[in-house]
Amino acid sequence: MEQFGNIKIISGKFDSKFPYCRAVFIDDKIKAVIDPGSGREILLDIIRKNRINYLFNTHYHYDHIHYNYLFYRSKIFLNKIEAECFIDPSNILKRVGIYQVHGQRAIDDWLHYTRQINAKKTPFSPSRNHAWYLSTCRLDGTYAYDETWQCGDTEFKFIHTPGHSSGFCCVLFPGEELICTGDIDLTPFGPWYGGTDSDIDEFTASSRKVADLELKYYATGHEMGTFSHADFETQLEKYLKKIDKRDTKILSALESGSMTIEALTKLGMIYGGPKYITDPWVYAWEQVTLLKHLERLKKNKRVKKVDNLYETR
Structure with missing residues (x-):
């Protein structure tokens, strides 16, 4: 205490x-x-x-x-x-x-x-x-x-x-x-x-x-x-940099080819691996988080969506 x-x-x-x-x-x-x-x-x-x-x-x-x-x-x-x-x-x-x-x-x-x-x-x-x-x-x-x-x-x-x-x-x-x-x-x-x-x-x-x-x-x-x-200020900057690191992980996954949001979700990039995605709530949090990052990356012209597939530009 x-x-x-x-x-x-x-x-x-x-x-x-x-x-x-x-x-x-x-x-x-x-x-x-x-x-x-x-x-x-x-x-x-x-x-x-x-x-x-x-x-x-x-x-x-x-x-x-x-x-x-x-x-x-x-x-x-x-x-x-x-x-x-x-x-x-x-x-x-x-x-x-x-x-x-x-x-x-x-x-x-x-x-x-x-x-x-x-x-x-x-x-x-x-x-x-x-x-x-x-x-x-x-x-x-x-x-x-x-x-x-x-x-x-x-x-x-x-x-x-x-x-x-x-x-x-x-x-x-x-x-x-x-x-x-x-x-x-x-x-x-x-x-x-x-x-x-x-x-x-x-x-x-x-x-x-x-x-x-x-x-x-x-x-x-x-x-x-x-x-x-x-x-707090020092640690905060390190903490917020994890946002960019998640962007990098997603781009790296897409370098191997186009992927659906479902395929990206099953990789478990946010929550630490596929085993955690077996929980329906963790699966949802993983997918929602990925979608937010993908929207950021689309906005910054680093990712595009063709039909239901995401791919790098």
Whole structure:
């Protein structure tokens, strides 16, 4: 755990790797938790010892809402852009690329399986976890970006940083010169923009917007811990270069000949190999990510599409 005044950063299980994340606990006269994805046991311990007034989600992805259901006495808030995901959870699958790749049947199956306590799991994603159902079935309100919230003496605001998802935000604590960057996380995997509501250019712009705040502390949401401003800037440039490296991988694959999007997807270039693509959700994320890169490459006149085949120019 790291502490900045009344703000406690709670590490997640397995070094806060997906499907866990680092949660934020505001331990003040009014208490709040942000992104309860660190783990059931540690969150239950906080709940047993404290009356948590508010629960905030920076966005709707599983690893950041995982344990919402534990906070049945707290008021739950999500950003206005993504509130539809809790009002009608089928919107989640339309935003994370599952519907676009696998169709309506995937939504129907997901709604069926997530209502079961012990549904058969898929190999590399939490797609059928019952927590999806439990943690999206209630929403008490929405928050506006850049609006100041106060819990006791602790002030904070949600800074809109789209790209990872359309409503994604970072949490700024001005008094502590701290920003929680969530999924601008600097991990070895690189930027994640595998949803249909994700955008590569917005991700890059949002990342630099956060760096330009020149704060003392940058607390990431997964694996990497907390950085000074100088170290965050340095690591951010390495992190964003992974976008260009993915372009290079795709161009290299196409050098051997024209390929359909399905053939490119099965190579598993983004997720580390074909074995991961056996999971239907990972397959969808891989394909959506590839399509975003292919559009970039087409725009830059490095790739063209002829019928259903992609090839280099």
